[in-house]
Amino acid sequence: MPLFDYRCRACGHTFEALVRNDIQPDACEQCHAKDLERLPSAVAVTSKEKLQAAADSKRHKAAAIGRQETMAEQREIEHHRKEDH
């Protein structure tokens, strides 16, 4: 559900509003003026979500590349650990 930041041009009050089915708040929740401005912060949220999704898919891809690599890596780590002691 998209969450947008709005700023009232009349009183400067900023608030977050859920936009469902394209129904946007039409009045400031504080002074009820209908001069609202949608703030671009929602874009930042969206790109953050995209980054998160990209990180998730990268993690999934790494897991899909194969356990063999991971196991070889772990064996190497074990090996180094033994050498250290």
Ligand SMILES: [Zn+2]
């Ligand atoms: Zn207001």
